[in-house]
Amino acid sequence: MAARATLRLAALMALAVTALSLGAMGLQYRLVETRLMAAQRALLAADLGGFGALYEQRRIIALRQAIDYRATAATGEEMLLLLDRQGRVLAGTRQGWPVGLTAKGDGFGVEPVETLEEGGTRWLVAARELPGGFPLLVARSLRPVDDTLAAMRRGMLGLVAAMLVAGGLVGWLAARSVMGRIGRVNDLADRVAEGALDARLPGPRSEDEFGLLETHVHAMLDRIQNLNRATHRLSDTIAHELRTPLNRMLQKLGRIEGQEELTADLKAEMRQAIRMFDSLLDISRAEADQGTGGGLVPVDLSAVCAEVWDLYEPLAEDKGLEAQATIAPGLRVLGDRNLMAQVLSNLLDNAIKYCSTGDRVSLTLEEAGDRHLMRVADTGPGLPEDIRGEAFERFVRAERDRGIKGHGLGLALVRAIAARHGARMTMPEGAGGFTLEIHWPRLQQSD
Amino acid sequence: MGMEERILIVEDDAETAAAVRAVVEGMGCSADHCDTLEAGVAAAIATRYKVIVLDRMLPGGDGVEAMARIRAGGSTALILILSALGRAANRVEGLEKGADDYLPKPFEADELRARLRALLRRGTMQVLDNDLLAFGDLEIRLKARTVHVKRTHVSVSPKEFELITYFARNAGQVVTRMQLLENVWNLHFDPGTNVVDVHVGRLRRKLEDAGSAAIQTARGEGYIFAPRVGAG
Numbered sequence: 001m002a003a004r005a006t007l008r009l010a011a012l013m014a015l016a017v018t019a020l021s022l023g024a025m026g027l028q029y030r031l032v033e034t035r036l037m038a039a040q041r042a043l044l045a046a047d048l049g050g051f052g053a054l055y056e057q058r059r060i061i062a063l064r065q066a067i068d069y070r071a072t073a074a075t076g077e078e079m080l081l082l083l084d085r086q087g088r089v090l091a092g093t094r095q096g097w098p099v100g101l102t103a104k105g106d107g108f109g110v111e112p113v114e115t116l117e118e119g120g121t122r123w124l125v126a127a128r129e130l131p132g133g134f135p136l137l138v139a140r141s142l143r144p145v146d147d148t149l150a151a152m153r154r155g156m157l158g159l160v161a162a163m164l165v166a167g168g169l170v171g172w173l174a175a176r177s178v179m180g181r182i183g184r185v186n187d188l189a190d191r192v193a194e195g196a197l198d199a200r201l202p203g204p205r206s207e208d209e210f211g212l213l214e215t216h217v218h219a220m221l222d223r224i225q226n227l228n229r230a231t232h233r234l235s236d237t238i239a240h241e242l243r244t245p246l247n248r249m250l251q252k253l254g255r256i257e258g259q260e261e262l263t264a265d266l267k268a269e270m271r272q273a274i275r276m277f278d279s280l281l282d283i284s285r286a287e288a289d290q291g292t293g294g295g296l297v298p299v300d301l302s303a304v305c306a307e308v309w310d311l312y313e314p315l316a317e318d319k320g321l322e323a324q325a326t327i328a329p330g331l332r333v334l335g336d337r338n339l340m341a342q343v344l345s346n347l348l349d350n351a352i353k354y355c356s357t358g359d360r361v362s363l364t365l366e367e368a369g370d371r372h373l374m375r376v377a378d379t380g381p382g383l384p385e386d387i388r389g390e391a392f393e394r395f396v397r398a399e400r401d402r403g404i405k406g407h408g409l410g411l412a413l414v415r416a417i418a419a420r421h422g423a424r425m426t427m428p429e430g431a432g433g434f435t436l437e438i439h440w441p442r443l444q445q446s447d
Numbered sequence: 448m449g450m451e452e453r454i455l456i457v458e459d460d461a462e463t464a465a466a467v468r469a470v471v472e473g474m475g476c477s478a479d480h481c482d483t484l485e486a487g488v489a490a491a492i493a494t495r496y497k498v499i500v501l502d503r504m505l506p507g508g509d510g511v512e513a514m515a516r517i518r519a520g521g522s523t524a525l526i527l528i529l530s531a532l533g534r535a536a537n538r539v540e541g542l543e544k545g546a547d548d549y550l551p552k553p554f555e556a557d558e559l560r561a562r563l564r565a566l567l568r569r570g571t572m573q574v575l576d577n578d579l580l581a582f583g584d585l586e587i588r589l590k591a592r593t594v595h596v597k598r599t600h601v602s603v604s605p606k607e608f609e610l611i612t613y614f615a616r617n618a619g620q621v622v623t624r625m626q627l628l629e630n631v632w633n634l635h636f637d638p639g640t641n642v643v644d645v646h647v648g649r650l651r652r653k654l655e656d657a658g659s660a661a662i663q664t665a666r667g668e669g670y671i672f673a674p675r676v677g678a679g
Contacts (some may be wrong), residue, residue, distance in 0.1 A: 236532055240504045243531035244460055247553035251466040254556050270553065275637050278534050285536070295536075310606055311632055314645045338535040338635055345638045353640075 006175040014167020018160055025156045032152060036145040040124050044140045045110040047078065048126055051138065052108025060090070060134055067091035079123055079139035085132065097137065103129040115142065122146060181210040185217055197225045231288040235281045242277065246270060272407070279409040283394065286339070286416035296421070298443055299335045301372055302327050305365045308344040312352065320357035327365045331372045332443040339417045346410040347376040347436060353404060354434070355380035371424070372442050377435040392425075414438075452476040452497040452567060457487030458529070459505050463552070467500055467529070470559050476567075484508045492520030498566050503530035503541075514545050525566045529554065535636040542635075549635075557621065557668045564620045580615045582674035585659050587615055596657035606631070607650045614662065614672035623669035 054062040060082070067080050068091045074080075081092035089095060104112045105128055116125045122142035129135050184201055191199040200218060205211035250270060256263050289295065309325045316323040333340075344363075351361045355378050364375040383391050384398040392415040397408040414436075418425050424439040454471045458464040459482045471478040479494070481487040484507035491499055499517070501510040514526055525547040530537065533551020541549040547569075548562050580587040586595045592608050594601040603611065609631050614622060624643045628634050647670055651662040661674040 236504070239533065239537075240531040243533060243552045244463075247460070247531070248462045250553040250555060251462060254466075267555070271637070272639075274533070274553070275639055278637075281534055282536075285534075307632065308634075311634075311638075311642050311646075314649060315640065315642055318645055336536070338539055341634055342535065342636050345634075345636070349638060349640055 006178045007171055010167065010171020010174050014164060014171060017167065018163045021163060022156070022160060025159070029149070029152055029156070033145070033149055036148060037124075037142075040140050040142060040145060041110060041113070044113065044124055044126060044138065047138050047140070048108045048110055051136075055108065055130070060130070060132070063130075063136070064091045077141045077143070079125070079137065079141070081135075081137040083135045085134065087135075090134075092137070097135060101125065101127055101137075103127040103135050103137075106130055185210075185213060188217065188221075192221060197221065197228060228288055231284065235285055238277075239281060243274070246274065276407045276409060279407070279413050280394070282339075282342075283409070283413050283416040286413075286420040290416075290419050296334045296336055298332055299337045299340065300330070301333045301335070301340065301374070301440060302329050302331045302365060304337055304340050305344060305363060305374065308341050308348065309363050312345070312348040316348075316352050316355075316361050319352060319355070321352065321355050322358070322360040323362070324360070325363040327363070328367060331365060331367060333372060333421065333440045334443050335421050335440070339420065343414050343417050343438070344374075344376070346414050350410055351376060351378040351380065351434065353406070354378070354401075359433075367442075368439065370442060371439040374438045374440060375435065377433065379433040382432060382434045453494065454478050454563070455487065455490055455494070455496045455499045455524070456480045457484065457491075457499065457505065457510065458482065458502045460502075463502075463529075466556065467559065470556050470563065471500075474560060474563060474567075476563075482506070484510065484513055488513050488516050488520070491517045491522045491524060496522070496524040498563060499524045499526045500529050500563075501526055501546075503528060503532050503537075511541050511544050511546065518545065525569065527562060527566060529559070538635040555668060558623050558625060561621045561623045561626060561669060565617055565622075565626070568617065568620065580612070582615065582618060582661065585654070585661055585674045587611060594654075596654060596659045599657055601653050601657045603650065603653065606646065607653070610646060610650055611654075611672075614670070618672050618674070621665040621669050621671050626669070 051063060051066060054066050064082055067082050070078070070080055071091060071093045074093050079093055081094055081097065082090045083097065084090050087097070098116060098118060101116060104114075107128070110126065113124060113126050116123045116139065122145075123139040124142055125137065125139040127135070127137050188199055188201055200221070201214055205214050250267070253263050253266055305325070305327045309327070313323050313325070348361070348363070355361060360377075360379045362375075362377050364373070364377075366373050381400075384400050387396050387398045390396050392411045394412045395408040396412075397406065415425060418438050422441045426437045426439070428435050428437060454476050456464055456467050456471070456478055458467060458480070461482075464480050464482070468478045468480065476497075479490060479496075481490050482505075484505040487499075487501065487505070487510075499522070501514070503510045510528060510530070517524070517526070526545070527548045527550060528541045528546045529550050529552065530541070531552045532541075538549045538551065547566060550559060550562055578588055578590045580589065584597045587593075588595075589612070592605075594603050594608065594611060610627065613627065613631050624641060625637070627643050627647070628638070647662065654661055659674060661672055663671050663673060665671040
């Protein structure tokens, strides 16, 4: 992921700085242009003033001589032309009057003045018609002005390009540095999300906003970890505080003599109660550990399926059920063997409990894309409509099943354990009976 | 148990300690009792005990964490954790950290007795260097994984073979359903249904059909493997 926000900010700053510089350079350009034009005007005024003085003394003759003289020593920076009444050239640097140019005024002042473009060069032109019908043209090349301005423009363009490149470079460097700092925090968040609640950033915090962010993230993680530890401690305490008195009861029960049947019943009830609150603790523990990879190791799911199936199959057969298992070998997941065995045990126990003679119970384990699909299906009565949506909640039992032994925690535990392993559960409908599919995440080769 | 074995009880609940002591003394062993972890560890290191019955949530700490110190102190005693932390995860944790057995509270006297017997027996049992376990006319061959009664082959499933081997190793002792589930199926939770009974029932019928009444239901919580040695 690129640091888009930082890059945007850097680009904005680079653009702003470039725009300001461009404005400043533009002003300077205008100033230079005005000054250079004024200088050319002054030169033109001086030329006109010189010719004017000669004209005062000896009229056209002096003017003609002066122009002839100047034309022979022409530098190309000036344009001079004097015609007679019929339009013939008397003297000058060129052979004819420029097309489209009309003489204005008859004095030797610098105004009126105009610009003329000819052969790629601009000229500052004073066109006059002297008394008696003698057209006079005096002009100064604007080439030095234009050359200077063009050089300035090139310079400005180069500078703008350089500033944009520099801005981009600074932006990229800033983004990289920000990304590096933020990236550390992002990596930490990823590690925590994968379950390493005890992950922390190594090294000292820097004394800036990033250091503050890291400090805050650490404080938050400490708190989450403490809450998680508290959950674990609480379930241990509950277990201890409840089992100790139950234990005393059981010891005393052992001393009762002569009422074997009653004490056996009481013992069975106690065992049931313990199973129930073990399930509750297992559910809350699995929920607290959900998403954390801690405690999970590579487990051969195929072997677990085979073992638990082997344990329950005779039970199904004795009840007259048709039992069938199809287990693909060697499918491995990251998990807790006992918890996974418990999931399967709960599901098979349910299936056998609710089915009657002639029903079918099946267990399938197969590869399905990037998951391992475990399916426990039966042709029994299925879930009644009234609890279909909430069968996986704690203590939910159907009205219909009041007569069947159970505490309504089996499926809740199945769901909690599946979630603990990052497994997905689906309940396909339509086939009749009860079918539950658990999609376990397969073990990656690198694990 | 011919001679008197010494068993150490580390337990802070007086009632439980008394119940454990009653079981121990009922087996003909002598019992010492400590009610803190520190005293328990010190006693375990100072005296040569056969078995230590160790609680977990004790004043002074967790018994499971103290096992390493007891071992480091040179004790060779077998350790049975007896704890209110009885969920499957707790049991697996305790066994993985080196406990020889793990019994959750509340426990029944019969269960504790069966577990202690198994541990005491393990302490004295000779390594089975031969391939044959023979009980009168019942013979188990470990390598070939076969069972014979009166020289007739009895066909058993792999699980049934593991079951009869476990019975044979604890011959003459009561073996509980919980022990079978833990040792034969390696499952550490109570499945609620007595699934084990079905398996034992099948094995028992196969043996009975072949003429051996080796497996009997014990009063209370389990089975006893008691082939009549020498009978024809």
